[in-house]
Amino acid sequence: MTTLPRNSTSEHDRMEHAGAGRYWIVWALLLLGTLVTLLLSRVHLPSPFHLLVALFIACAKSALVVLFFMHLWDHGGANRLVFATSLIFVVLLIGLIVLDNASRFALTNPGHGRTLDMEPPGPDILTPRGPPEPAARPPSGPEMQPEPGAPVRPPGR
Amino acid sequence: MSQSLATTPPAPADAPAYNPRNYLNAEAGIASWLLTRDHKRIAVMYLVVTTLSFALGGFYAMLIRIELLTPGPTIMSAMSYNRMFTLHGVVMIFLFMIPAIPGVFGNFFLPLMLGARDVAFPRLNLLSLYLYAIGAAIAVYGMIHGGADTGWTFYTPYSTTTVTKVVPILLGAFVLGFSSILTGLNFIVTTHTLRAPGMSWMRMPLFVWSIYATSVIQILATPVLGITLLLVAFEHAFGWGIFDPARGGDPILFQHLFWFYSHPAVYIMVLPAMAVMSEVIQASARKNIFGYKAVAFSSLGIAFVGFFTWGHHLFTSGQSTLDAGIFGVLSMFVGIFTAIKVFNWTATLYEGAVKFTTWFAYFCGFLFFLVFGGMTGIALATVSLDIHWQDTYFVVAHFHFIMVGSVIMAWLAALHYWWPKMFGRLYPEGWGLVSAVLIILGFNATFIPQFLLGNYGMPRRYYSYPERFWPLNVASTAGASLLAFGFTIILVYLAISLRWGKVAGPNPWGSRGFEWDTLSPPPTENFLENPVYTRGPHDYTEAPEGAEVTHAT
Structure with missing residues (x-):
């Protein structure tokens, strides 16, 4: 050989x-x-x-x-090139994953405290749930104001 | 141990063409095989174990197809069906397609093509075979004792919560990864350090270039898979919250890590297939390749760009639209490098003297599956189209065309093209062509109906389906049966040829590939004299006897 x-x-x-x-x-x-x-x-x-x-x-x-x-x-050329290449790929892996995490639709991003507190999406999944249904809304406006002295009902009941 | 079949002395008339002092009969006994450091013997052992794995994976595939023969339950329960497609995927990918061509033909021919006596680390080479065997044994243990129902992708959080035997199969895949890394390392070092005098980088056969590119991917990507599988195993065993959202983990992170390996793994499978075809096409056309440098560097290009595309597996998984857009665009670049190869291969045929051998038939099949599968891949990498096809049979058919179709075509082409060199015997050409036609037709009959099923909306991995999908499923199962029949024919005639095949002689095809310069089967030391290279591979300007074209343009 x-x-x-x-x-x-x-x-x-x-x-x-x-x-x-x-x-x-x-x-x-x-x-x-x-x-x-x-x-x-x-x-x-x-x-x-x-x-x-x-x-x-x-x-x-x-x-x-x-x-x-x-x-x-x-060490010279080839080994340094190998090391630099592997670093590039580590940066690539982490970079694109972090980019995804940073730009992801919030509700599909678990692990964030804020996410866990958010309400589930409404019928249109791209917009957060809107205001509650009128029947469940707390009374508002002058005509719906309770009379003085009447017991106040908790909202949504 | 008695003499192997391949070493049976030939008939007296053929004896001068046969090399009696070859690697097969240099030493006798089982220990001489199990402790060998000869790359050729290790390659033959890889051939045996990967073929057994292929048969096991094929057996699971047939069970799946039989189950899908009718819309309802046919031969197994839903849970068994889930296990079957998981085992089919695990066996075919980890035990066959990843190691088959590098393990068998890379091991056998890379040193021969470089003029080397062996690979750089012969003991490490044997270790990689043993790691393969150990990994396979662990995975098969998991399959026998319950199996897994996650699919070969092991997606979390299901894989971390299922009661099936995920952990042993993960561990098996983890060990197999080490085997893959060691093989890649050996090939890279061999290519850098053991080239014979005159073997410059620009004289290296294109097979070596592609195997080299494959090895780079194996070394860079496989550790990521190993770490990821370990994390899944730990989460499964100890309840860590890495990927499970109920414990604060992120399941999409698993998909990122998994596909960072597994998409380049597609090129770990396809690049060796391309490597084989680059050799086969030159020997077929009796011309040197059109655009040597373009084909050589496109292998490295595919290896490099292959790392930038993994996110196209996550388009509908909850990945951000920004990342989806980026990955969609980056995925298109793979098509450019693949197209360079395809155009150069076809241009090589121009004014060539093509002889329609079995291996050329497989080249034709390969080209069709690669282009058809590749073009559907480009379509799938388009986000808006992928939303329609995601997780349907369209995807199943696509990856079977691009991965399985091209790898099997190349594996069979390599087996037939190099069979005379490996064992010194010729296979029956007529039966070779019959089985090639059966397999190519069978493959199309199996997977073209699946493209249609997917486009009509049939989801993958489903145990039952509406009756309107019935006819196409029957067609697909019929195609799979044709495939199985074709493979059986090959197994029979190759086994027969080992003992009764016509003696091949050193170069039955008149090829100018460097590996044909030595005897058939090669001696243990590969070459009787130290080779010195003064020409490039497949230079047909001075064609050897048997060549029909005397020019090389």
Whole structure:
């Protein structure tokens, strides 16, 4: 079997010259990231910033692991291209799902507190339920005002 | 173990054309097969297991069609019917269509086409076969012990609440995903590192280009499926609220994640089919491909654009209209790259010396199913039309045409085209053509009625139907029977040809594909001498003996 020669010596040399010190630094940074995540979990950031901050820290830690512990920092073209490509696809997946979630018809978007409180749709599904039927409406207008002293009926009964 | 059928010594008159020291008889005994690292032996084992899976999936399909022979109950209960279509889908997609062509023909021919001794990671290659077997065993266990009634898509929240055996089948699919990833990884590394001298990227056979593109999808998309299936299993087992709206989850999120894998998975199935056809068409026409670079890069284009289209499965599921519009437009781009291939294949036939072999018959069937299925796909990717057809038999017929039709045509074309190389024997050409005609007609008879049923409004996955749909369902079941008959013929004559088939010789088709440069069956080390490539694949300017056209334009 014959294979094409590959020039991977330079990458290998560079990896050999990288000292242990930088792994300790990366490890310390990872611990710091974990600590910050823990501390921020006790701080009540307004939504959606709590999620964004947590995701940012997680992404930063992942990047450190991939770049240094998995040696992407020392590798050249093809491996970086593969990593960049995979990042593009992660962004694509998350981006289009978030876009859907943000632009979706509200009633099909469960999990939001406001959604759960909303009334079910009326006969025309695209418009929220209109005002109640006249028979169920509370009396209004001067001719429907109860006489002074009469007992007030609760609305809708 | 005694000698395999394929290694039976040929008749003395044929002996000079047969390679007696081949990979099939290099070692003897079951252990030599189970522990082999030879990509060719692994490919043959893939051929056995995927064919068994195909037979199992086909058995479920026949049960479904028999049940639908009458409008009411025919042979099974409604619950059994739900299980049958789920098992049919799971087996056919995860156990047959995804691994069949890469596992069998990719494994066998990718190293041969690159001039390599083996794949880059032979042990990993064997592991991927074992993972396939383990995943299949787990899934089949789930099928025997209760089955699942969710459909192969496992849509939540039903899949997280049903009492049927969803978890083992999910776990089986999860393990199968690892097998798929390892195979893809092996092919990518092999293509990058094990090309023989002279094998530049622009000299690689188009089969390799398409398998390479498939491998990229396998590596990028399959992990998403694995994670998604695990989430469903956890939600099913522990009641997490990820996808179940009653617990604050979002069922549409499942559909996003599932189709982010499963739509590109269509190209995991179809790109290898295209890979086969790119080889077959050149050998058929005895010409090199029209527009090599366009066909090669369109494979990568399909792999790339295939990731941008998953949302067209969610048009009526509650996805936002903005996303639906975006996905509708993006879906059209796949048609462009597919059209590049179709036009180049047909242009290759121009002024070619076409010999109507069995594999060329399958190419014709493939072209019809790909174009017809693809065009109905373009229609389905139009939101307004999809609202009418969503979840009807029109969709069922569409994806059977584009996925199943094209994959089966390519699988059978590859089986016939490369059979002499793999086993050193020729199949009976007359029976090959008879079965090809039966299968192509049977496939049309099965699924064209389903296009009509869907357009008339018959929903998919229904156990019973109004009587007005009866005649078309009978036609569909009759077509399925024809298909089964055709496959049985193939199984019989290929089995017979292993022992009694005429000895093929190294290159019975006069093909200029690189894999034909070695003996039939190939020796364990693939080539007797280290190959050096000085020409592109299928260069018929200096045609070998048997070629009818001496030019390559």
